[in-house]
Amino acid sequence: MKLSGDLKEFETRIGYHFAAPDLLNRSVTHASMSSANRDDNQRLEFLGDRVLGLVMAEALLALDPSATEGQLAPRFNALVRKETCADVAREIDLGKVLKLGRSEMISGGRRKQALLGDAIEAVIAAVYLDGGFDAAKSLVLRLWGKRVTRVKEDARDAKTALQEWAQARGYPPPKYVQINRSGPDHAPVFTIAAQLENGAEAQATAPSKRAAEQAAATKLLARMEQPE
Known part of the structure; x- marks a missing residue:
């Protein structure tokens, strides 16, 4: 499966090029566009949420070896919550390449926080399946950037x-x-x-x-x- 021009540009924006382009296509396909011949990104979202969590847990432990679980938990939550995921998605203009059904497009789906947050998790899963955990980890740390090093224990809810x-x-x-x-x-x-x-x-x-x-x-x- 070939990628559209927009998706090729998206690969450049995220700094990862897929060996299996169909994974990227699936990761940006919302349930409103699914069909018998087209899979949506819901299963990828489920996997990506777990991959993201593991990457962040590892990163936080490495950044502060003396931190207690009580200190790490709010930092972790701040990094993986839907608002943060949606912010990252906006920074890479993920909304532009989402494949949405007519109803979602009309209702402003490309800007919806929940939809963007779910989609970035699906993209993370697609990279994980395409290139393995190290590739997914590199992607996450690159996209989250200074958020990881700047998060503090007072970043709690x-x-x-x-x-x-x-x-x-x-x-x-x-x-x-x-x-x-x-x-x-x-x-x-x-x-x-x-x-x-x-x-x-x-x-x-x-x-x-x-x-x-x-x-x-x-x-x-x-x-x-x-x-x-």
Whole structure:
């Protein structure tokens, strides 16, 4: 199977050329485009998620031999979560080469966080099957780049960190209130306020409720931890 011009350019962007091009084609084929003669990327996504996890676990252990499991876990989660995967996918313009059904194309599938995150995992699996673990590891570390070396133990889930801060001071858990929702159905934008019982509040806007809540929690925690 030959690759299209767009996929050949994509190979150059990721720095890997496939011996079996059909693997790359399958990795960028969404379920909305699958048929009896065309496999989608769901099984590859399942495998790629595990390969990504192993690469990151190895990398974090090597970077900090003295780190405890409690320190490593939040760093690991920050590197493999769907938001991070989608960010990496955007950087290599993965959305441009995705093969989507009409309904997904109309609904803005090339920009959807979940779809992009799943697709980059499928690409990782395709490289793993094509060139082995070392090739997949090299790809992941190259694409994630400085994210791996910069991740810190305080990269833990911002909502969890804010809740821990509140509980340590005798406050109930923070509340998250949707202030606004704008944009079309295929590309919504949410504004969420994180609120503490003492009246402190911070707002953030993002393409998903989860991302907006995390951003608002990050802002509020940073504000509360500032020295008076």
